[in-house]
């Protein structure tokens with residue numbers, strides 16, 4: 001079973017405390033929602049677990065400490081702010097190019113991911129002509145198309161309409177039910193309540209409350 005353990009994780013920028021001694025165990029087969037106001041540290045928690053920032057303390061991915069055998073968790077899908085999409089390619093080509101890196105996704109997995117986020121795999125339009133919501137859907141497809149064990153999504157419902165949120169919920173539940181560990185950060189309480197099984201309230205760089213839904 002996939003497990004991510006944070007032990008006394010802290011982060012300072014200059015003298016400002018960004019993450020304040022976080023200890024918590026995340027388990028596979030669950031969808032966690034990081035909830036809290038702007039600037040409380042939700043994105044930084046995701047970045048820390050994804051290996052994008054260095055922190056004090058210990059982060060363990062399935063028993064292996066981040067920064068020892070690997071700097072980034074293997075088998076991770078990530079949607080982080082300012083996700084890079086290639087504007088001069090179609091949605092399908094965007095996934096095909098990424099697929100060449102890990103070589104786990106075949107054409108069927110790519111098309112399937114696009115359909116699951118509500119995009120048409122046969123759409124010949126380039127991404128530069130996509131609406132914001134379509135770009136967000138493609139960014140979500142990037143995070144899930146290789147069926148990773150760890151899925152980290154920062155503000156995944158930005159620019160999505162209500163149908164989009166419902167579609168993403170169904171998709172994330174499928175990923176959860178096959179055992180993936182999913183962590184979502186959002187300041188939109190209604191969306192998080194819709195998507196998550198466990199809400200973690202973040203304040204001042206700490207988890208101040210755990211709420212099971």
Ligand SMILES: Nc1ncnc2c1ncn2[C@@H]1O[C@H](COP(=O)(O)OP(=O)(O)OP(=O)(O)O)[C@@H](O)[C@H]1O
Nearest residue numbers: 013018036037038039040041042043044045185187
């Ligand atoms: N590069 C940086 N240098 C200094 N401080 C930073 C940097 N990036 C973020 N911070 C600070 O870290 C704190 C936590 O930021 P974080 O992005 O995690 O907030 P958040 O909870 O995700 O907020 P939001 O809902 O606005 O996305 C904020 O106070 C922010 O000002």
